[in-house]
Amino acid sequence: MSSGAVHKRPSIHDVANHAGVSAATVSKVMHGVPTVKPENAQRVFEAVERLGYRADPLASDLRRAKRRIIGAILPEFESEFFGSMVTHLERLAELRGYTLVAASSGESEEREAEILRRMQDWRVAGVVLAPVRDEHGRGGESMRAHGMTGVMIDRVLSDKSFDTVSADSLSASAEVARELIGRGHRHVLVVGLGEQGACVRARLEGFRKMAEALDPKVRIDVILCESDVEPLRASIRDYFSRGERPTAVFSLFLKGTLVALSEFRRRGWHCPDDISLVGFDDAEWMSVTWPTIAAVVQPVGQIAAQAMDMLFRRIDGESGPPTARLERCQLLVRESVGAPSSGPHSGGGTGQ
Amino acid sequence: MSSGAVHKRPSIHDVANHAGVSAATVSKVMHGVPTVKPENAQRVFEAVERLGYRADPLASDLRRAKRRIIGAILPEFESEFFGSMVTHLERLAELRGYTLVAASSGESEEREAEILRRMQDWRVAGVVLAPVRDEHGRGGESMRAHGMTGVMIDRVLSDKSFDTVSADSLSASAEVARELIGRGHRHVLVVGLGEQGACVRARLEGFRKMAEALDPKVRIDVILCESDVEPLRASIRDYFSRGERPTAVFSLFLKGTLVALSEFRRRGWHCPDDISLVGFDDAEWMSVTWPTIAAVVQPVGQIAAQAMDMLFRRIDGESGPPTARLERCQLLVRESVGAPSSGPHSGGGTGQ
């Protein structure tokens, strides 16, 4: 049965020889083309079985126009959000007989462009791009310029060239505003990264519009930094050092939530007694720590499914104007959100 | 300059025609083979430049015996550990001109085997496998049977067929024991998943040996479950419900740390006043929550680097007995570890 290490795998010609037919016939049998005599098909199946033949996807793809490879470019792999996104995309690609090749841009547009170039070299059938910046960044530009088929997700709203799928940031932020204003907060700090991004602006404006609609006198301070997290940390630290005392913080990204928490910790402030906190992106740990952290859950599975659905429709030749899907989020209110504290913060105030 | 969408990319023959040489000459120029007249090389470079030619890695690999693809199979992508691992592996593969194709086994040996089969179809040059179980599971078996070249990482100790790279679980666990015993703990609960794995046993025995060496009268309770996290949760809950009151918990995996935290929370116990906690695997949130959570940091970058180093040595034909590397971990003692509490736990006792 299983003899020693088999180092050279059988090719389609080996199968053909074994079955006494031509390679073309083997190919037909493997693809279920009906114009093959049942007797020959049977012999091919037997040869395949005996030799343990499996088609080489590389060779197989070479002849096709569109290769059965999907590229996925994400800013990073370390977070639950993108990790889960890769898992979903992988499964969806596989379901259709495609292979997913994922790459991380490391939050660099340089690298994003380089990876796109490489994906193009591979002549992938399509690309799922979660751009470092937004739909108007270099990634989309490059895809457009080279006529690639692709879908953009996450940090996008809508695009004139590509289909987009993202969380419904506007509604989600509005719900956060409703929650905070409803609990009596009238001074909120909003923090986030990627100030130029359309998605960030949507999250910010969704929050601002709803908050001001509920109470025009609400005070909303905003700290946005372009990309790196350390400048954001510095700005927040500086903000608190100036004596600013919002009663709640709304973070537009996971990184911001972590920075906010660590700055609270520096000052000895506790949630929600001293300050409330809610942020975009849920994570497993948020429901087991003290306090549990309120978060906007993005529907990763749905975003992935919609993105792949659109992508394969385009791959299959569907034309028409690009679509822009928004998937509904869920706000999980947890212990980190409470009513504004009346007294002064428990921790020291001006400490640096 | 940048004319409209270019849908058909130039092949090596287009370059050859443009430069007035043969395709073979273009190939030589692209690979820096010196037996080309400088004048011709120049013309090839110009044609490459003008046409924007880039070699098709698919076609290029077809002719080679070993393809410039590395497969990575990891249990999941959602955690910081494996997410970071993928990032490192990706970079290291790229550095050598290889493409990394990562896939997640979803903690299933079935899927692990299926993915390995697919990697074989792709005729990858090598595989980095973080097995679902351990070095004696189906994954290694399958790699051996098909004569694949590969390295195993993470949940392994050593193997007679493949190189292995993993965290030095024994030493790390011993250090945890030293820390807990040193602080006065004499009743510790150890929790984890994958009871059959060699790596789990190493973590457990490393802890037990050191703890018993420091104080033979120490009491060590152990709760291990095979794979799923929910049975583990149930067992832990049952354990506490029976009235067991260890003064510290040591988790052998991140999942266990999360489960422990959530069970503490159920009972209203706080770290470290009511119970101490330390676990394998660090995460970003652990240093910003209350309390900060003590953790064993695994040297992801080093594991990745060593694994890829070994892998490429094997790909390049290096023979010799398989090596088993252990990379030193770092214990970060944080607020979740304190001295054992003298009085009864603050929270209710028997609540279910």
Next chain:
DNA sequence: AACTATTGATAAATCGATTTTTCAGTGCTG
């Protein structure tokens, strides 16, 4: 000057499939 080495380049084979073209054999029609 004739013959061999060397150099640089081209033509052809190859990798492993798919797709198109060709072809032999059948069955049907008029």
Next chain:
DNA sequence: CAGCACTGAAAAATCGATTTATCAATAGTT
């Protein structure tokens, strides 16, 4: 029975590179 459409399969072209074999032109040797 000649002519034609149809069926099933083999042969050949193709995808885009690498690698080997071959060949022409030049350089070197006696």
